[in-house]
Amino acid sequence: MKILEVKNVTKRFGGLTAVNNVTFDLEEGEILGLIGPNGAGKTTLFNCINGVYPPTEGRIIFRGKDITGRPTYTMAHLGLSRTHQIVRPLNELTVLENVMVGACYGRENMGLNEARRTAQEVLEFVGMAERAEMLAGALNVAQKKRLEMARALAARPYLLLLDEVLAGLNTAEVTAMLDTIRRIREQGITIIMIEHIMHAVMNLSDRIIVLNYGSLIAEGTPEEVSQNPEVIEAYLGDPELAERLLEEEMA
Amino acid sequence: MKRLIRPGLLIPLAMILVLAVWPLLSGNPASAREAAFTLIMSMALAASLNIILGYTGYVSFGHIVFFGVGGYAGFWAITQLGWHILPAALLGGLVAAVIAWLLGLAVLRLRGAYFALATIGILEAMKALVINLDFLGGPVGMELHFSEYKRYGGPMQSLWMLYWAMVFMAILVVVVSYLIKTSKFGLGLMAIREDEDAAEVMGVITPRAKTWAYVLSAVFPGIIGVIFFFKNGNIEPDSAFRLHFSIEWIVMIMLGGAGTVLGPVLGGGLYQWLRKTLLTSPIFKDYQLVVAGVMLLLIVLFVPTGIIGWLRARSAKLRRVFE
Amino acid sequence: MGEVLFTSAVDGLLIGIIYGLAAMGLTLIFGVMDVINLAHGPLIALGMFGVYLLFTILGLNPFIAVILVAVLGLLLGVVIYFVAVNRVIDAPPLSSLLSTFSVNMIIIGVGTALFTTSSYNVDYTLGTVEVGFFRAPGARIAASLVALLTTALLYLFLYRTRPGKYVRAVANNRIAAELMGIPSTRILALAFGIGAMLAITAGGLIATILPINILAGGSYELKSFVIVVLGGLGNPLGALLGGLILGLIEGLVPVFMKTTWVPVIEYVLFVLILLVRPQGLLGAKE
Numbered sequence: 001m002k003i004l005e006v007k008n009v010t011k012r013f014g015g016l017t018a019v020n021n022v023t024f025d026l027e028e029g030e031i032l033g034l035i036g037p038n039g040a041g042k043t044t045l046f047n048c049i050n051g052v053y054p055p056t057e058g059r060i061i062f063r064g065k066d067i068t069g070r071p072t073y074t075m076a077h078l079g080l081s082r083t084h085q086i087v088r089p090l091n092e093l094t095v096l097e098n099v100m101v102g103a104c105y106g107r108e109n110m111g112l113n114e115a116r117r118t119a120q121e122v123l124e125f126v127g128m129a130e131r132a133e134m135l136a137g138a139l140n141v142a143q144k145k146r147l148e149m150a151r152a153l154a155a156r157p158y159l160l161l162l163d164e165v166l167a168g169l170n171t172a173e174v175t176a177m178l179d180t181i182r183r184i185r186e187q188g189i190t191i192i193m194i195e196h197i198m199h200a201v202m203n204l205s206d207r208i209i210v211l212n213y214g215s216l217i218a219e220g221t222p223e224e225v226s227q228n229p230e231v232i233e234a235y236l237g238d239p240e241l242a243e244r245l246l247e248e249e250m251a
Numbered sequence: 252m253k254r255l256i257r258p259g260l261l262i263p264l265a266m267i268l269v270l271a272v273w274p275l276l277s278g279n280p281a282s283a284r285e286a287a288f289t290l291i292m293s294m295a296l297a298a299s300l301n302i303i304l305g306y307t308g309y310v311s312f313g314h315i316v317f318f319g320v321g322g323y324a325g326f327w328a329i330t331q332l333g334w335h336i337l338p339a340a341l342l343g344g345l346v347a348a349v350i351a352w353l354l355g356l357a358v359l360r361l362r363g364a365y366f367a368l369a370t371i372g373i374l375e376a377m378k379a380l381v382i383n384l385d386f387l388g389g390p391v392g393m394e395l396h397f398s399e400y401k402r403y404g405g406p407m408q409s410l411w412m413l414y415w416a417m418v419f420m421a422i423l424v425v426v427v428s429y430l431i432k433t434s435k436f437g438l439g440l441m442a443i444r445e446d447e448d449a450a451e452v453m454g455v456i457t458p459r460a461k462t463w464a465y466v467l468s469a470v471f472p473g474i475i476g477v478i479f480f481f482k483n484g485n486i487e488p489d490s491a492f493r494l495h496f497s498i499e500w501i502v503m504i505m506l507g508g509a510g511t512v513l514g515p516v517l518g519g520g521l522y523q524w525l526r527k528t529l530l531t532s533p534i535f536k537d538y539q540l541v542v543a544g545v546m547l548l549l550i551v552l553f554v555p556t557g558i559i560g561w562l563r564a565r566s567a568k569l570r571r572v573f574e
Numbered sequence: 575m576g577e578v579l580f581t582s583a584v585d586g587l588l589i590g591i592i593y594g595l596a597a598m599g600l601t602l603i604f605g606v607m608d609v610i611n612l613a614h615g616p617l618i619a620l621g622m623f624g625v626y627l628l629f630t631i632l633g634l635n636p637f638i639a640v641i642l643v644a645v646l647g648l649l650l651g652v653v654i655y656f657v658a659v660n661r662v663i664d665a666p667p668l669s670s671l672l673s674t675f676s677v678n679m680i681i682i683g684v685g686t687a688l689f690t691t692s693s694y695n696v697d698y699t700l701g702t703v704e705v706g707f708f709r710a711p712g713a714r715i716a717a718s719l720v721a722l723l724t725t726a727l728l729y730l731f732l733y734r735t736r737p738g739k740y741v742r743a744v745a746n747n748r749i750a751a752e753l754m755g756i757p758s759t760r761i762l763a764l765a766f767g768i769g770a771m772l773a774i775t776a777g778g779l780i781a782t783i784l785p786i787n788i789l790a791g792g793s794y795e796l797k798s799f800v801i802v803v804l805g806g807l808g809n810p811l812g813a814l815l816g817g818l819i820l821g822l823i824e825g826l827v828p829v830f831m832k833t834t835w836v837p838v839i840e841y842v843l844f845v846l847i848l849l850v851r852p853q854g855l856l857g858a859k860e
Contacts, residue, residue: 050452052448052452071451072448072451072452073450073451073452073454073455073456073457074454075452075454076452076453076454077454081452081453082452084449084452088446088448088449089445089446090441090442090445090446090449090450091445092441092444092445092510093441093442093445097438097441100438101438101439101442101450101453101455102453102454104435104438104439105439105450105453105454105455105456106453106454111435112433112434112435112438115435133567151453152453155453155454310667310668310671312671357845357849358845358848358849360849361848361849361852363666363667364610364667364671365848365852367610367667367668367671368610368799368803368848369845369848369849371796371799372799372800372841372844372845372848373841373845375796375837375841376837376838376841376842376844376845378837379834379835379837379838379840379841380838382834382837383832383834383835383838390834494792498675501672502672505672537683537686537687538683538684538687539683540679540680540682540683540686541679541680541683541684541687542683543679543683544675544676544677544678544679544680544683545676545680546676547672547673547675547676547679548657548658548673548676548677548680551662551669551672551673551676552658552661552662552673555665555669
């Protein structure tokens with residue numbers, strides 16, 4: 001089933017077109033990589049999908065329902081969760097309380113007790129269980145990223161939007177996070193991930209879409225996309241150099 | 252019910268009750284009662300404001316507007332319609348709640364300093380409006396005749412009745428405050444306080460939650476206003492809408508610890524006690540405002556989470572005892 | 575009727591310039607450091623009393639006194655910055671609201687203890703200016719002119735001097751300014767000092783034309799809020815415009831209804847602007 005259909009979505013801010021006529025579909029259970037140079041409009045696209053602002057044109061269909069322009073706070077209840085590029089922990093609440101918010105106000109509208117149980121489960125899943133009573137503001141970056149993910153998962157989403165969840169992590173942390181993302185997919189959750197760390201996206205995604213200056217310039221499997229000259233040019237400008245680098249990466 | 256038997260609730264309740272019965276044991280019950288009345292009223296008002304300020308993070312500077320609006324509504328019902336104090340007090344609460352709901356529709360869209368300024372604007376607009384309304388007594392206000400108290404058994408009886416009414420209100424506010432803090436609703440409010448946009452992404456229906464918080468924080472001052480002004484025997488715009496009073500409530504909350512149940516109670520009591528001490532001291536009498544200002548400055552600069560906030564930060568165990 | 579309207583309008587505009595000057599102080603501080611200075615009112619009151627004291631005790635010409643008081647105001651502002659604002663500059667907005675409010679309480683507390691809440695008067699007159707049917711006290715015109723002059727000086731400072739440029743840089747992006755070597759803390763203190771100075775100057779000018787008391791500062795502070803929001807938070811030109819508009823309202827409304835309705839109109843306008851056009855007429859700082 002198509003869990004998400006993005007149809008001709010355009011977002012303009014005054015004179016600037018941040019997202020330009022983007023169309024793509026998402027099958028349930030997929031991991032879709034969303035890549036593109038900085039400023040390509042990836043986070044803006046997420047914001048349109050997740051209700052931070054409505055698209056200027058176009059429609060967004062989630063599990064058959066038109067969710068275009070609906071306010072953000074309706075999304076979690078529909079089963080659409082999201083993490084942020086710059087983490088937003090609820091600093092003065094404990095890790096457990098943070099995740100409980102996600103559980104209470106997510107898809108299943110849980111009461112406090114059920115939310116607490118769910119939160120504990122999810123914290124185990126992401127490996128943060130021992131930090132449950134710590135204040136969220138006291139965590140380091142990697143832990144905050146896991147917390148952000150735990151909060152999103154506690155809402156029991158159908159679709160999870162991950163915005164540069166690997167940014168700022170060291171190699172070991174990246175490997176651990178990639179493993180967690182795989183296990184999330186095994187739970188049946190569909191994922192779109194914005195990412196800059198190429199080997200991660202290429203390895204993890206079933207399909208990739210590429211944005212540049214707001215437009216969708218390529219769509220396909222990781223192999224197809226990495227050979228696409230337009231993509232290479234968007235990132236690196238010199239196709240031959242790029243080809244060589246990519247060959248090294250994929251090896 | 253079991254949910255209520257927790258130190259987080261029992262400690263503030265105990266504080267109020269101990270204070271409440273003190274006049275009965277004191278050598279000069281009448282004067283002790285007056286002192287206790289002021290303290291308990293401050294605790295109740297601070298605890299009410301804490302719901303929108305401490306839990307939700309929306310700084311209502313002009314919050315006294317609900318105290319004044321409710322007070323006027325109830326006072327008017329008593330003197331012009333001949334109502335009994337009980338329905339009049341409830342009317343005060345209802346009017347305050349409705350005004351909060353209406354205002355909330357407009358101003359809760361604002362954030363941070365803009366919201367704070369708007370609440371000041373609302374307070375001043377309300378005060379300026381009431382001054383122009385002759386049926387509310389204009390700039391002079393309204394007065395009730397001494398004989399009004401006969402209905403409740405005379406002035407002495409009335410004073411004691413109103414005293415226990417205030418004690419009841421304080422207990423009510425603290426219980427409600429505790430229930431909110433330990434509920435899903437309260438968790439949503441605190442999420443809004445910490446990061447409103449992130450809370451929305453997580454599914455907290457922020458406009459609804461904020462409105463409820465604002466209304467709840469207004470209804471109690473509305474009722475308390477009626478009790479206070481009825482006891483006073485008169486009401487006029489200057490005292491009903493004095494900005495400095497609601498700012499004092501903010502100081503009380505900050506002193507005790509914003510966002511906690513015990514904080515506003517402790518802060519309210521401490522602040523009033525300090526104020527009383529200063530007012531009776533010959534050196535500090537004229538400098539009461541200065542001392543309050545210095546206190547506020549020191550708290551904001553060095554102990555912004557207040558006494559209870561500071562305690563709660565020490566250990567998880569303390570967090571379980573002091574809510 | 576036309577004459578009454580004209581006189582009332584000009585009257586209002588004249589005092590509006592002074593209101594605008596005060597509001598400029600408030601908006602400058604907000605524009606540079608995102609702090610709403612709740613000590614603004616007491617600073618205006620200090621300006622009033624400063625001029626009063628210098629006039630009454632030392633016999634100084636009030637306008638000379640204003641200059642002296644302004645300089646002292648600059649220093650006071652810097653001190654207030656370091657005591658109450660610097661530490662909470664990056665804290666949530668409630669902190670600076672409360673810390674500046676505590677300074678408010680301290681100043682009012684000391685002021686009330688020293689002067690009580692009685693009214694005082696600076697008995698000074700420059701005669702009356704008559705042009706056709708229009709008459710106004712000379713002092714009022716002089717005060718407005720001084721206010722305009724101060725505004726011009728502020729503009730010159732911000733746009734023609736290096737420290738002024740630093741202030742604008744810090745207002746625009748403090749971190750970037752720091753990275754370029756601008757000593758941001760000192761600039762912030764300077765900006766706060768100037769903001770305080772403008773408020774104090776306005777207070778001093780008011781003292782030359784109207785009776786003063788320690789609590790009047792509060793009502794001028796509220797006017798400043800209205801003006802600043804009207805003109806756009808952080809926009810000094812907006813503050814001047816807002817001041818003129820407010821002055822006009824205060825001048826013209828009493829012609830048509832009881833004076834006691836003026837505050838109602840002012841505050842309702844205030845709340846409406848916050849709701850409908852929070853960036854004000856000329857646009858707020860981003």
